[in-house]
Amino acid sequence: MIGRETEGLNHPILQQPRRHLYPLLNYTEEDYEAPQYEISRSITRAHNQPRFGHNDDFGDLLSGNTDQQKDYIIGVLTGAIIILCVALLWFALILGLRIAGQNRVGFLSGRLVKYTEENGAIEVEINEEEGDDDIITDGPTVQRADKRKVFFKRQVTAVRLMFVISGIVVIAAGGVFYGKGVVSFRRSFSEVRKGIDLVQSTAKLGIVISETIMKEKEEVNQGILETQAGAEAEDGSTAEICGFDGDGANKISEAFSNLSAAYNELSSMIDESLVDMSDDLRGLVELTESVESSLYSTDVFFYIMLAVTCFLAFLIVAMMIGVWFSAKNVSNCFTKCIARAIMWPLFIFFLVLSWIFATVFLVAQLAGADFCISPDDYITEFLEQNSVLFDGLVLGFVIYYISGCSITAPGTEALFIIAAQISVVAESSHSLIKQVGDKSAQDMINICGVTEKRAEALISLATTLHAGIHVLDKSLAGLRQMFACSTFNPIYVTMVHNAVCVESVSGLAYIFSTTMVISVFSMLMIMFRAALYPVQEAPALTPLSTCDSLELEQTRDVTDKSE
Numbered sequence: 001m002i003g004r005e006t007e008g009l010n011h012p013i014l015q016q017p018r019r020h021l022y023p024l025l026n027y028t029e030e031d032y033e034a035p036q037y038e039i040s041r042s043i044t045r046a047h048n049q050p051r052f053g054h055n056d057d058f059g060d061l062l063s064g065n066t067d068q069q070k071d072y073i074i075g076v077l078t079g080a081i082i083i084l085c086v087a088l089l090w091f092a093l094i095l096g097l098r099i100a101g102q103n104r105v106g107f108l109s110g111r112l113v114k115y116t117e118e119n120g121a122i123e124v125e126i127n128e129e130e131g132d133d134d135i136i137t138d139g140p141t142v143q144r145a146d147k148r149k150v151f152f153k154r155q156v157t158a159v160r161l162m163f164v165i166s167g168i169v170v171i172a173a174g175g176v177f178y179g180k181g182v183v184s185f186r187r188s189f190s191e192v193r194k195g196i197d198l199v200q201s202t203a204k205l206g207i208v209i210s211e212t213i214m215k216e217k218e219e220v221n222q223g224i225l226e227t228q229a230g231a232e233a234e235d236g237s238t239a240e241i242c243g244f245d246g247d248g249a250n251k252i253s254e255a256f257s258n259l260s261a262a263y264n265e266l267s268s269m270i271d272e273s274l275v276d277m278s279d280d281l282r283g284l285v286e287l288t289e290s291v292e293s294s295l296y297s298t299d300v301f302f303y304i305m306l307a308v309t310c311f312l313a314f315l316i317v318a319m320m321i322g323v324w325f326s327a328k329n330v331s332n333c334f335t336k337c338i339a340r341a342i343m344w345p346l347f348i349f350f351l352v353l354s355w356i357f358a359t360v361f362l363v364a365q366l367a368g369a370d371f372c373i374s375p376d377d378y379i380t381e382f383l384e385q386n387s388v389l390f391d392g393l394v395l396g397f398v399i400y401y402i403s404g405c406s407i408t409a410p411g412t413e414a415l416f417i418i419a420a421q422i423s424v425v426a427e428s429s430h431s432l433i434k435q436v437g438d439k440s441a442q443d444m445i446n447i448c449g450v451t452e453k454r455a456e457a458l459i460s461l462a463t464t465l466h467a468g469i470h471v472l473d474k475s476l477a478g479l480r481q482m483f484a485c486s487t488f489n490p491i492y493v494t495m496v497h498n499a500v501c502v503e504s505v506s507g508l509a510y511i512f513s514t515t516m517v518i519s520v521f522s523m524l525m526i527m528f529r530a531a532l533y534p535v536q537e538a539p540a541l542t543p544l545s546t547c548d549s550l551e552l553e554q555t556r557d558v559t560d561k562s563e
Helices: 041-047 066-100 102-109 117-129 138-229 247-274 277-297 299-327 333-372 375-385 393-402 414-436 441-448 452-482 485-527 544-549
Strands: 113-115 536-538
Touching (some): 041 485, 066 102, 066 333, 066 485, 102 138, 138 247, 138 277, 138 299, 138 452, 138 485, 247 441, 247 452, 277 299, 299 333, 299 485, 333 485, 375 393, 375 485, 393 485, 414 452, 441 452
Parallel strands (some): 113 536
């Protein structure tokens, strides 16, 4: 019955040797000071980004006011919408330049065209035979042709150089994207998972301890009820604790009555405060397990980011090889594959994705920075709004940890009240054990006038009741130490302050900035895509002095001559 330790109570805090009249555990609050939360510069910079007249208070999103929620969401999305508009306008500009053609916008249309010298000379000779006195002579024409050849050569070099530099910048930004941004973001997820594991292990220990308290409480209560009921007398009546009216008998009866009354009050306190704790802690474990499962599924996202970064670098390296071939005026299957199978379908696909992800990461960075300006207040507000999810003591202790243990949340004082009542019960138990613990069965018969069987049962009950009270005291001390500020507050600080606010927001800042760099310089590569193609030749249909208004016929590759 009560005379055994409750099974499963294996925590070191609770494993203490039993002996008669040993003192209760003197549990006192530790001298723990929660670390102060410091707002990082990346959080401040992101939080101070323009919201175009809209609010940047994350609390508006948690409020029940629909207008405030819309105003905050619009403020966060406005920057992303502007970026998307710029991207769309840029794409439209590139398409417009392609439609405008070589004769109007030159290499920006997508090709490098060389106007041959001999075609220009032929045009001049024909005009001279027609007797046009205004035609420029051959001497100046040749000089302008030489200047134009030099300018064209420099232009080709500049276009190819700009394409290669843009590609190198994209590759470098991709490395920073993964090395600084994604890795930092992944590290924050890893820290959160470690914190969740600690919460789960501690909560499971709390389940064992709370169930031990409830079980031991029931066994002690059952023992008191059986003793109060007593054994039936020979005439069928119920015997009292002590049938005689003497000094010793009265002290035994009084000690037992005091113990019974104090324990009934303790039992009521435990029922009111701890009866739902096991269920609450199980709910917390289930919640953290579902969150942890979702976090493990995000590993796929990180592997995808790594694959995308590597594949994008591969595409750019392949295009740089294509630029080298074009510089050698080589046109083959490889160069055509780069221009048609890589440049347009794949590279532009990843370019569009990079613009989309840039807007998503910007929204996540702004919202995360707004939250991390005052994370403790926002989490407390959220928990209070959803208090139905956390009944009993769990909600009170969660708020206690979030506050840095600077406040006493509702419900947390219950354990201190129960501990005080256990001390009262223990004093009554000690009083009873002093009266009967050192007496034999014959002594009890002489003092109380009970049967030998009942005397032995009363002595055994006094001992086991005393031991049961100390089990409750150990269990409660273990529960209080488990819920101590030094147990959970460091977990909260690691998960929220360090992982979410420092690592995640910093990682998102790197991810957003590098994604923007990748997007911008990839667009430049699209604009300078003429570097991928060999130089083409075209006849000049007008004198070289009027080159600003050239009308070109169908161009042809220089390499076509050799074919």
